[in-house]
Amino acid sequence: MAVQLLKGNVAFAEAAVRYGLQAYFGYPITPQSEALEHLSGRMLQEGRVFLQAESEVAAINMVYGAACCGVRVMTSTSGPGFSLMTEGLSYIAGSEIPVVVVDMMRGGPGLGNIQPSQADYFLMTKTAGHGDFHPIVLAPASVQELIDSMGLAFALAEKYRTLVIVAGDGSLGQMMESAELPPMQPLPEQRPVWAVTGAKGREPNVITSMYLVAEHLEQVNLRLQAKLAEIRKHEVRFVESQTGDAELLLVAYGTSGRICTSVLRQARQNGLPVGLLRPQTLWPFPEQRLRELAEQVRGVLVVEMSAGQMLEDVEHAVQGRVPVRFHGRTGGMIPMVEDVLSELQALASDLGVTP
Amino acid sequence: MRHQEAIFAGFGGQGVLFAGQLLAYAGMSEGLHVTWIPSYGPEMRGGTANCTVILSEDEIGAPVISHPLSALVFNAPSMEKYAPLVKPGGLLLVNSSLIAARTAREDLRVVYIPASDIATELGNIRIANMVLLGAYVTVTGIVSLDSAKAQLDEHLSDRQRKWLQPNIEALDRGATLAR
Structure with a gap:
């Protein structure tokens, strides 16, 4: 495949098609609407399902239904839409079915604006719905990584029967960058054995998140927690640059990264x-590696397009071993290189780190 | 190392986003890393539009830049906003058909080109974007004028195809004036 100039939103949508997306349900919201525009044509061309629902609440429940049937399914949205989806996301987590959601974050809270933001970190990693669960959260930093994340997202969702969120932001969705799409992959030939496909000649499969007997629901939770522990053990991803001799450490993901x-x-x-x-998974967070680095460096600077959300996970990992500073922009503003650099230099001089 | 950063800024409809994309395509065709990012606020017809394009031999980090190496300004509000932001020693390309002001900065290379007048002369005021782009690639040498022309041929929409030749002439006119 050739390298193309691709807009983030079009890139992840087309990548999803090529990685075998069978059904898409969604509701348009800036800054990711180009994805729906693209899929509305492409999915029909491929004879697959594209449906613009009447709301995000409807869309996520359609996704829930399709996923129960063992179909490779996704939706995409931005902050306000994600908030509306959280009830459905919790049902999906409780039902242990594979679903992929892309969140192109925008400025909040509330209706906010349509400029880039990273302020859905808590929402995605910790509060994607009621009950005890964490989705896997992937955090690409370029259009190429966004494309690759879609393949990884479907693979992880299906491997663990879990919810996977791809966390982008408005600038990643809107920017064009040279990138390469994967070749068209064949669709899965069979539905998974656990799927609801019609029980002819076999016992019915039951997919539910409702367990009225406390002992039963606790067993479900223990199983879910065991699975999350496995994910924590095997699926932490991050990129490290020039940490070998580093005395100061920058920690940032996505566009900030x-x-x-x-x-x-x-x-x-x-x-x-x-x-x-640069964490590539926000959950599971690269806590252990960060703790190791905290033994080596003398100070940490966290950079986010938020008031400091990943910061809490960094502080938790560092456990007070070294000072942790923060530089954040909010409301749709993007951190500028000069500003982060002077923050870093201030930290260096406070700690007596010299060139 | 080959590296350039440019902000294209003007009114919506002046083709600043397309000119930026064409530069990105040309950079890509010459094997450079490229990023193109638009301002995408709640835009409206006749409002301001801008995009930032980075071309580099190196992998590109930040896709937005507070002090770019170059600015191509198509209207007076853009001149006001971006002329002060260009890096010292950088390049400012001004559409002097629509911008009467002269910058007071002496630490920049400034090229005034009556791009809209030239475009009108070529039969379509909307190809002023190619006049300034032709000047830009000539002054910076970041990509060849031929690459820009080849990409124009590749990416001009069917609806705009009849304007291919005037677009190419516009690139040439800008290039000539900038030499």
Whole structure:
């Protein structure tokens, strides 16, 4: 396949088609509506299901239904739509079925605006719905990584029968970048054995999130927690740059993460011993690696397009071993390289880290 | 190392987003890393539009830049906003047909080009974007003028196809004026 100039929203939509998406249900919301526009044509071309629901509440319940039938299914939205979906997401988690959701985050709270943001971190990693569960949350930082994330998202969702969220932001959705799409993959030939496919000649499969007997529901929760423990053990992903001799550590994901690669480059040119940890999974969070790095570095700077959400996970991992500073922009503003750099230099001089 | 950053800014309808995309396509055709990112607020017809394009041999980090190496300004509000932001030693390309003001900055290379007048002369005021793009690639040398032309041929929509030749002439006119 050739390298193309691709807009993030079109790229993830087309990647999903090529990774065998069988049904899409959604409701348009900026800054990810181009995905629906693209899929409305492509899914029909391929003879697959595209449906624009009357709301996000309807869309996520359609996704729930299709997933119960063992169909590869997804939706995509942005903050306000994600909030509406949380009831359905909890049912999906409780029912242990594979679903993929893309959230192109925008400025909030409330209707907010349509500019890029990373303020849905808590929502995606910790409060995607009531009850005890965490979705897997992938955090791509480029259009290419966004494409690759779609393949990974379906694979993980189906492997663990779990909810996977791909966390982007408005700028990743809106930007065009050179990237390569995967070749068209064949659709799965069979529905999974657990799926609701019509019980002719076999015992019915029952998919539910309702267990009225406390002992039963506790067993379900224990099983779910055991699965989450497995995911924690095997699915942590991150990228590390120049941490070998680092005395200062930048921690940032997604768009903030790629901004920090520019910061890192300039700081290194100035001779500052800095490294970067860019989580590619927000849940499970690369807690253990960060704890190890906290033994080595003398200070940490967290950069986010929020008032400090991943910051709490970083602080939890660092456990007070070294100072943790924060630089965040909110309301749809993007951190600027110069500003992060001066924050980093201030941290360096406070800690006596010199080039 | 080959590296350029440009903000294209003007009114909606002046083709600033397309000119930026064409530059990105040309960069990609020459094997560079590229990013193109539009401002995408609640836009309206006649409102301002801008995009940032980065071309680099290196992998691109931040896709938005507070102080770019270059700005191509198509109207007066864009001149007001972006002329002060260009990096010292950078390039400012001004559509002097619509911008009467001259910048007071002396630390920039400034090129004034009556792009809209030239475009009108070529039969379509809307190809002023290609006049400035032709000047931009000539001054910076970040991609060849031929690459821009080839990408124009590739990416001009069917509806706009009849304007291919005037678009190419517009690129040439801008290039000539900038030399």
